[in-house]
Amino acid sequence: MINKRAILLVFVFVLASCASPAKPNMHNTMAERLDRIAALLQNQATDKDTANAPIFLRQDDTPNASTDGQAVYITAGLMNSVSDLALALIIAHELGHISLGHYWSQSPLEQLEQEADRYGLFLLARAGLDYQEAVQLPIATQTPHEKVPHTHGQLPPNYGTNRAANFRLVIAEIEALKAKGVSITP
Numbered sequence: 001m002i003n004k005r006a007i008l009l010v011f012v013f014v015l016a017s018c019a020s021p022a023k024p025n026m027h028n029t030m031a032e033r034l035d036r037i038a039a040l041l042q043n044q045a046t047d048k049d050t051a052n053a054p055i056f057l058r059q060d061d062t063p064n065a066s067t068d069g070q071a072v073y074i075t076a077g078l079m080n081s082v083s084d085l086a087l088a089l090i091i092a093h094e095l096g097h098i099s100l101g102h103y104w105s106q107s108p109l110e111q112l113e114q115e116a117d118r119y120g121l122f123l124l125a126r127a128g129l130d131y132q133e134a135v136q137l138p139i140a141t142q143t144p145h146e147k148v149p150h151t152h153g154q155l156p157p158n159y160g161t162n163r164a165a166n167f168r169l170v171i172a173e174i175e176a177l178k179a180k181g182v183s184i185t186p
């Protein structure tokens with residue numbers, strides 16, 4: 001039986017149409033790619049939970065990213081579907097759920113998502129990645145399908161629009177910190 005909490009923060013990204021066919025050596029290459037991008041972010045993490053969170057590759061063709069509050073799970077299907085920058089944004093978002101203790105939170109789902117997006121953009125900025133470009137990617141503007149029990153609420157139909165607005169606010173916040181020359185810390 002699936003624990004309800006275990007699927008609270010699971011996202012299914014609708015990117016199947018972008019998936020590319022598997023290639024020889026894909027598994028090694030894929031694991032190395034995941035490790036490289038995760039390390040880039042986790043080296044910049046400001047707390048131990050996030051810095052040390054295991055990032056697991058799941059052999060599953062469904063594009064999906066999730067966390068159980070301690071580790072991040074990225075499917076092969078997702079890795080086949082997105083660029084390095086999109087993958088960084090997704091991993092950073094999931095690390096945000098871990099850092100902020102969302103797995104045990106009863107706050108509304110949209111609030112959790114916006115907080116994780118804020119944390120994720122800060123982490124991208126700290127890692128020197130192009131957060132301005134990242135929020136323009138399809139992955140950042142679509143409304144993800146979610147497997148969420150009704151007791152934890154659902155994302156509103158206009159979530160994609162709200163998410164884009166939240167990204168703009170966070171970018172303004174980051175730009176203001178950079179202008180002041182202070183640390184970009186969420």
Ligand SMILES: [Zn+2]
Binds near residue numbers: 009011094113116
């Ligand atoms: Zn999330």
